[in-house]
Amino acid sequence: MSFLALAEARYSTKKYNADKKVPIELIDQLKAILRLSPSSINSQPWKFVFIGNEQLKSKLAAASYFNEAKINEASHLVVFSAADDIEKFEEQIQQHLPKGSIDYYHNFVKPTGSSQIKSWMKNQVYLSLGFFLSAAAEMGLDSTPMEGIQVDEYRKILGLSHHQPLFAVALGYRHSQDGNQPSLNAKSRLPEPAVIESF
Ligand SMILES: Cc1cc2nc3c(=O)[nH]c(=O)nc-3n(C[C@H](O)[C@H](O)[C@H](O)COP(=O)(O)O)c2cc1C
Numbered sequence: 001m002s003f004l005a006l007a008e009a010r011y012s013t014k015k016y017n018a019d020k021k022v023p024i025e026l027i028d029q030l031k032a033i034l035r036l037s038p039s040s041i042n043s044q045p046w047k048f049v050f051i052g053n054e055q056l057k058s059k060l061a062a063a064s065y066f067n068e069a070k071i072n073e074a075s076h077l078v079v080f081s082a083a084d085d086i087e088k089f090e091e092q093i094q095q096h097l098p099k100g101s102i103d104y105y106h107n108f109v110k111p112t113g114s115s116q117i118k119s120w121m122k123n124q125v126y127l128s129l130g131f132f133l134s135a136a137a138e139m140g141l142d143s144t145p146m147e148g149i150q151v152d153e154y155r156k157i158l159g160l161s162h163h164q165p166l167f168a169v170a171l172g173y174r175h176s177q178d179g180n181q182p183s184l185n186a187k188s189r190l191p192e193p194a195v196i197e198s199f
Pocket of ligand 1: 010011012013014067144145146147148149167187
């Protein structure tokens with residue numbers, strides 16, 4: 001399928017088939033794909049937690065407002081978090097990045113202050129979301145990106161010490177009657193001239 005056809009076919013799933021689990025080989029591929037996600041200066045300021053365990057998934061579902069039912073029905077939940085301990089992050093880049101990248105960080109990112117540094121790190125995690133959603137679609141999986149989660153509760157439940165959860169993605173196979181699938185609810189987007197210009 002072309003990438004355009006995938007973009008037309010993927011959608012945010014609102015109801016999952018609770019009886020259909022994603023095979024472990026596909027979960028392993030998604031882990032490998034996330035690890036390869038690009039980031040500014042290859043900074044990789046992130047942590048991805050995959051949850052297939054039903055008990056833990058339902059604990060997180062209970063901290064997910066209106067998303068609770070779909071998380072319980074979905075096969076897996078993936079939690080995306082950004083580094084929020086700047087000192088630890090700087091140790092990591094010091095060990096793993098070439099001098100040019102470290103210099104870029106110290107000359108252009110660090111002087112902007114801790115709030116902007118954290119915002120820059122979060123931007124990298126959002127980029128990995130786009131990568132992940134596209135990969136899942138290509139693998140024939142349905143998904144739902146969700147910012148509607150209690151991030152501090154998630155952090156406690158998952159015991160994350162140096163990373164702050166930003167959003168989660170439910171993963172699985174759609175319920176045949178999910179009313180949000182494009183065949184029942186046509187995709188809605190701004191018209192092309194409103195968002196794209198060419199010269
Ligand atoms: C960062 C982000 C957060 C979102 N949060 C939620 C959410 O909490 N619950 C939900 O059902 N959909 C959520 N969505 C889905 C959007 O509403 C959806 O992507 C948008 O309406 C476009 O529809 P489509 O994904 O079906 O093409 C989120 C999407 C993104 C990218």
